[in-house]
Amino acid sequence: MRTISRRWDGADSSRVRQRSPRPGPAVAGLATAPPAAAATRPNVLLIITDDQPKHTDWATPKTIDWLVGQGVKFTNGHVTTPLCAPSRSSVFSGRYAHNHGVRDNGHPYKLDQSTTVQRHLKQAGYRTGLFGKYLNAWNVDDNPPHFEEWVLEDPVVYNDGTYNVNGTVQTIAGYSTTVIKNRALAFLSKAATDTRPWFAVVTPKASHEPNTPETKYANTVVPDWNGRPSVAENDRSDKPDYIQSATATLSDAQALRQRQLRTLLSVDDAVQAFKDKLASLGQLDNTLVIYLGDNGYTWADHGWLKKSVPYLPSIEVPFYLSWPAGGLGVFPALNTGTHRGTAPAKSYRPNGYGLYNTAGNVSEWCADWFSADFHRARPRDNPTGPSTGLGRVMRGGSHMCHESYCNRYRVGARSSNTPDSSTGNIGFRVAASPA
Incomplete structure (x- = not known):
């Protein structure tokens, strides 16, 4: 073990002692800045895996059950620069590599x-942590x-x-x-006594x-996995020289995939532990959890068994997000706040007959x-409308559907569709009297 004191720019301190990095001018006033109440701002848990390809769901069932089951799965998640340091710098800064300057793994x-999310959140009064x-x-x-x-x-x-x-190398x-x-769990546990919102970045080595x-x-x-058409490609004459000379085989890819999936099983265990900890702290709903890979990885596609190439397996990544209190996950089963657009069931009072949502839920199919x-x-x-026609009346829309579809919902609105339509958001209402 050795205790060190080096600034992030690499300059050695004149004395050997343990300390935190010096704040720059932009965060110098942080200590006196009154943070907003933690309850009004979400915690943020950012999990970045290493070289995890998109098609690895088998290894992370608990992660998917939590984050996708109570959130959203971005099925077209991509990275713009499939290389570790540039991609992570983009995550931290929200900038492309040609703008943030980290274009390889060496600089x-x-x-x-000053452009990073951790800088802005720390300045805003968040407790910040990095693990991995x-x-x-x-x-x-x-x-x-x-x-x-x-x-x-x-x-x-x-x-x-x-x-x-925390400044000590060991x-x-x-x-x-x-x-x-x-x-990371120890960092989360401090939320029991530290009321500040927190930002935790968890970055395991898997599946590198x-x-x-x-x-x-x-x-x-x-x-088992038996490849895909790009693995068995025989004619690569239209590809760059380095791809034409690539020699990875299906067998190589199968062995790599097996190792990757096995390492990700431990990541899945870690994510479950984070969920359990947040539940015990009562912070599960108001924690924004983001899970993504820093880049994908080719499994012998075009003979290439690496990343850093502009082919889909190299740039596609798993990308999940959950924030129940923000409306991602609990809707429509639970009323989690004030609704200006879409709204869960029973968000508003019933009518005089005790019926909820008598207008809405689905576009109402009329005769x-x-x-x-x-x-x-x-x-x-x-x-009553005309005696004949091509389309039946659809009344209103749904205040429960996605805001991008029904943001202009009005009870009095009318549109139409043909009777043989297979549209899934059309229904009709029935009422039953007690026997």
Whole structure:
């Protein structure tokens, strides 16, 4: 173990002592800035896996059950730069690589730290923490800026790694995903007494090479995979020279995939532990959880068994998000707040007959034939529509459907559709009297 004091820009301190990174001018006034009440702002848990391809759901069922079951799965999640440090810099800064300056894995200090989400959240009064990998080629002696607590691993290995723990570099025995999980859980536990909202970045090594699984998963049987058309491509004459000369085979890809899936099983365990901890703290609903890979990985597609190429397996990543209190996950089963657009069931009082949502839920299918101008010639009371037509009247819309579809919902609105339509948001209402 050694205690160090180096600023994030790599400059050595004249004295050897443990300390946190110095705040820059933009955050110098943080101590006196009154943070907003934690209850009004969500916690943020950002989980970034390493080299995790899109088609790895089998290894993370608990993660998907939580984040997709109570949130959303972005089925077309992509990264713009399929390489670790540039991609992570984009996540932190919200900028493309040509703007944030980190264009490879060798120059992490080019990232303008004043642009990062951790800087902005720390300035806003959030408690911030980093647990795991930061940026490739970041010196382990250098503290990551704008994090209040951190356990930064470098070099990133699977077992018995070297970590910078809040300014002290030390070796911690054990499997890295477990070490990172436990340190992150300790950070979350402080929410029991620290009322500030928090931002935690959790970045395990999995599923990066050498894809060393935890001992308990070393021999886990994974589902078979027999490749895809891009793996068996025989004619690569239209590809760049480096792809034409690539030699990876289906067998190579199957072995790599097996190792990757086994390492991700431990990540799935960690995510479940985070969920359990948040539930015990009563912070499950008001925590925004984002899970994504920093880049994908090819499984011998076009003979390539790496990343950093503009092919779909290299840029497609798993991408999940859940924030129940923000309306992602609990809707429509639970009323979680004030609704200006869509709304869960029973958000509003019933009518005089005790019926809820007597207008809405679905577009109501009516018997009347539709005519855009027929109402002009009919009485105002109980107009019946023309005697024939091509489309039946649909009344209103749904205040429960997605805001992008029914944001202009009005009870009095009328539209039409043909009787043989297979549209799934059309229904009709029935009423029953007690026997």
